Amino acid sequence: MKIVCLVKEVPDSEAKITVENGKIKETGVKFIVNPYDEYGIEEALKIKEAGGEHQVFILTFGTERAKKVMESAMALGADEGFLVADGSAPDCDSHTTAKVLAAALNKIGFDMIFCGKQAIDDDSSQVGVRVAEMLSLGHASVVNKFELTDGKVKVERQIQGGQEVIEMPVPCVITCQKGLNDPRYPSLKNIMAVKKKPRTVFTLDDIGLSADDVGVNGSFVEVTKFEPPLEKAPGRVIEGEPEDTAKELIRSLREEAKVI
Amino acid sequence: MDFALDETSEQIRDLARDFATNELAPRMAEIDDAHAHPWDIFKQLGELGFYGIIFPEEAGGLGLDFLTYAIVLEEIATGCFNTGLMMGVHTMSTHATYTWGSKELSEKYVPQCMAGEKLFAFALSEPDYGSDAAGIKTRAVKKDGGYVINGTKAWITFGEAADYFLVMATVDPELKSKGITAFIVEKGWDGLSFGEPEKKMGGNGLITSQVILEDVFVPEENRVGDEGVGLKIALGALDGGRIGIAANATGVMRRAFDESLKYAKERIQFGREIIRFQSMQFKFADMAAKIEASSLLTKKAAWLKGKGLPCTKEASIAKLISTDFANEVCSEAVQVMGAYGYMQDYPVERLLRYIKCTQIFEGTNEIQRIVIAKHFM
Ligand SMILES: Cc1cc2nc3c(=O)[nH]c(=O)nc-3n(C[C@H](O)[C@H](O)[C@H](O)COP(=O)(O)OP(=O)(O)OC[C@H]3O[C@@H](n4cnc5c(N)ncnc54)[C@H](O)[C@@H]3O)c2cc1C
Numbered sequence: 001m002k003i004v005c006l007v008k009e010v011p012d013s014e015a016k017i018t019v020e021n022g023k024i025k026e027t028g029v030k031f032i033v034n035p036y037d038e039y040g041i042e043e044a045l046k047i048k049e050a051g052g053e054h055q056v057f058i059l060t061f062g063t064e065r066a067k068k069v070m071e072s073a074m075a076l077g078a079d080e081g082f083l084v085a086d087g088s089a090p091d092c093d094s095h096t097t098a099k100v101l102a103a104a105l106n107k108i109g110f111d112m113i114f115c116g117k118q119a120i121d122d123d124s125s126q127v128g129v130r131v132a133e134m135l136s137l138g139h140a141s142v143v144n145k146f147e148l149t150d151g152k153v154k155v156e157r158q159i160q161g162g163q164e165v166i167e168m169p170v171p172c173v174i175t176c177q178k179g180l181n182d183p184r185y186p187s188l189k190n191i192m193a194v195k196k197k198p199r200t201v202f203t204l205d206d207i208g209l210s211a212d213d214v215g216v217n218g219s220f221v222e223v224t225k226f227e228p229p230l231e232k233a234p235g236r237v238i239e240g241e242p243e244d245t246a247k248e249l250i251r252s253l254r255e256e257a258k259v260i
Numbered sequence: 261m262d263f264a265l266d267e268t269s270e271q272i273r274d275l276a277r278d279f280a281t282n283e284l285a286p287r288m289a290e291i292d293d294a295h296a297h298p299w300d301i302f303k304q305l306g307e308l309g310f311y312g313i314i315f316p317e318e319a320g321g322l323g324l325d326f327l328t329y330a331i332v333l334e335e336i337a338t339g340c341f342n343t344g345l346m347m348g349v350h351t352m353s354t355h356a357t358y359t360w361g362s363k364e365l366s367e368k369y370v371p372q373c374m375a376g377e378k379l380f381a382f383a384l385s386e387p388d389y390g391s392d393a394a395g396i397k398t399r400a401v402k403k404d405g406g407y408v409i410n411g412t413k414a415w416i417t418f419g420e421a422a423d424y425f426l427v428m429a430t431v432d433p434e435l436k437s438k439g440i441t442a443f444i445v446e447k448g449w450d451g452l453s454f455g456e457p458e459k460k461m462g463g464n465g466l467i468t469s470q471v472i473l474e475d476v477f478v479p480e481e482n483r484v485g486d487e488g489v490g491l492k493i494a495l496g497a498l499d500g501g502r503i504g505i506a507a508n509a510t511g512v513m514r515r516a517f518d519e520s521l522k523y524a525k526e527r528i529q530f531g532r533e534i535i536r537f538q539s540m541q542f543k544f545a546d547m548a549a550k551i552e553a554s555s556l557l558t559k560k561a562a563w564l565k566g567k568g569l570p571c572t573k574e575a576s577i578a579k580l581i582s583t584d585f586a587n588e589v590c591s592e593a594v595q596v597m598g599a600y601g602y603m604q605d606y607p608v609e610r611l612l613r614y615i616k617c618t619q620i621f622e623g624t625n626e627i628q629r630i631v632i633a634k635h636f637m
Contacts, residue, residue, distance in 0.1 A: 068267070071267075185278070186271075186275060186308075187308045187309045188308060188310065188322050189312075189322065191268060191271050192268060194268075195268065
């Protein structure tokens with residue numbers, strides 16, 4: 001099986017994000033593999049290690065810079081890496097990103113696709129499902145249990161009040177939730193091996209797309225600006241006798257916070 | 261001189277940092293209080309490949325340079341000093357075997373140690389011979405295709421936890437240092453026993469004990485290098501070992517700095533965070549300067565060693581300065597945290613208790629000064 005793991009380059013969750021002129025400032029920010037994508041890679045590697053003829057591929061869409069993140073993802077033990085490199089990547093909405101990934105998937109081939117349930121930067125949670133729809137594949141999102149037997153996938157996902165169990169044939173798309181597994185650390189050998197493994201960089205042309213399909217041209221959604229979250233004002237403790245504090249609470253909720 | 265890491269080494273440094281932050285730092289106290297060998301961590305580091313950094317690829321290692329190794333050791337020690345020391349000593353014994361042992365010996369022992377399946381101790385010191393290592397009395401007498409070894413080794417890191425011991429013994433006390441020879445002894449061999457684990461001031465995540473050899477028969481093929489080169493092997497290993505201790509001390513300082521800075525930004529006295537007091541800021545400025553200086557000296561020695569250039573003096577300087585600074589920094593970290601710092605519920609008191617030994621082992625800091633002075637006498 002060709003198992004393809006979709007991997008996005010995101011800013012490190014520890015990174016201090018600053019906004020300048022409505023855009024996120026990227027200098028000094030470290031970029032990492034989207035943590036939810038690691039669950040997908042782990043699941044793919046587990047399938048491979050369980051035996052059989054399997055290959056694990058990493059597929060990333062980003063700017064040239066994302067090559068490093070694609071390689072970090074490969075260092076977990078993948079066989080091959082693919083990057084669709086285009087400067088328009090930051091301006092692509094979920095629809096366009098999915099279009100690019102679907103085109104690349106058609107180019108490299110696939111029997112199974114893993115993806116994170118969301119990216120920790122824009123949190124749109126759409127790309128995996130959109131890719132599946134574009135490729136007319138079955139899909140299950142926010143999966144926390146996965147099993148593969150005789151070409152059939154059985155997954156579980158948490159829904160209100162219980163677990164939902166879904167079965168479908170491969171190929172299909174799974175978007176992975178925390179708890180699915182315990183992603184490994186890359187071994188030093190695998191880190192070293194990446195540079196000896198095949199790594200392909202596609203242009204849009206290579207996957208049959210053009211500049212009109214991507215970025216602001218191809219997107220329905222345009223991000224007009226980013227704003228840092230408002231500083232939260234510190235809490236206030238109202239002290240005194242219950243009768244007075246209750247009155248004061250009601251007053252401040254009504255007059256200051258204006259929520260009642 | 262260039263301390264910039266290439267992309268691969270940088271990724272390995274990041275891995276060491278992530279591992280230290282996520283797996284080691286939260287367990288530093290638990291490991292230190294265990295008074296037992298941290299086997300799970302030992303094995304995990306082996307599986308990830310951390311013990312193979314400086315071994316060439318044809319030996320199953322990663323073929324990376326000593327600079328990468330030192331940088332990784334510093335990161336690991338930031339998470340857990342016991343783990344850092346473990347990695348340093350284990351790698352030192354394994355690497356000495358690879359460098360000086362026969363091909364067969366190397367093939368037999370090195371891969372298992374590199375994989376973290378077997379633990380390798382370094383046994384040079386004796387109760388009556390510490391700094392004066394050339395005087396060791398452990399005796400190896402040739403007999404029936406091998407040697408019979410008698411003697412007592414003292415303060416051996418890992419103690420009875422180790423599977424293998426690189427034992428220095430003399431084949432002829434008359435020859436003084438030229439009689440010292442290195443042997444690999446395995447746990448379980450007749451005549452090998454251990455003292456009670458020593459009760460120590462700190463560093464209790466690793467066992468330290470005597471290793472007692474009574475008529476232990478060691479086959480000739482387990483001799484590492486020729487007769488008489490044992491001290492050269494030991495001192496050569498210590499060049500690398502000292503850089504390792506310098507990296508360890510630098511990592512410990514970083515931890516002391518981070519923990520006490522976090523506290524200083526939260527602790528309020530006289531209505532303000534104590535970091536607002538200039539005398540507190542100056543403490544942190546001094547600590548930061550000491551960390552930077554130690555890190556650079558360590559990297560310089562490591563870079564020289566990686567290039568195969570002479571580094572005995574630089575290794576001693578790095579060890580001397582880093583461990584002296586580390587003692588000052590750990591003490592200041594406790595000071596910044598006041599009574600909390602002195603309590604075992606907070607992390608810095610164990611750093612202070614541990615860090616003292618870095619001025620003692622792998623050559624006391626007085627011995628480092630002797631080594632340095634030799635270069636201008
Ligand atoms: C926690 C710990 C772990 C250890 N692990 C190991 C291990 O794994 N393997 C191993 O072989 N050893 C190990 N050692 C032993 C260590 O290497 C020795 O303690 C060290 O070499 C010093 O020897 P000593 O303790 O006998 O001190 P001594 O040599 O007796 O020194 C006592 C004091 O005299 C000073 N001194 C000695 N000679 C001179 C001189 N010529 N000029 C000026 N001052 C001098 C010393 O600097 C020191 O201050 C360990 C020690 C400790 C504390």
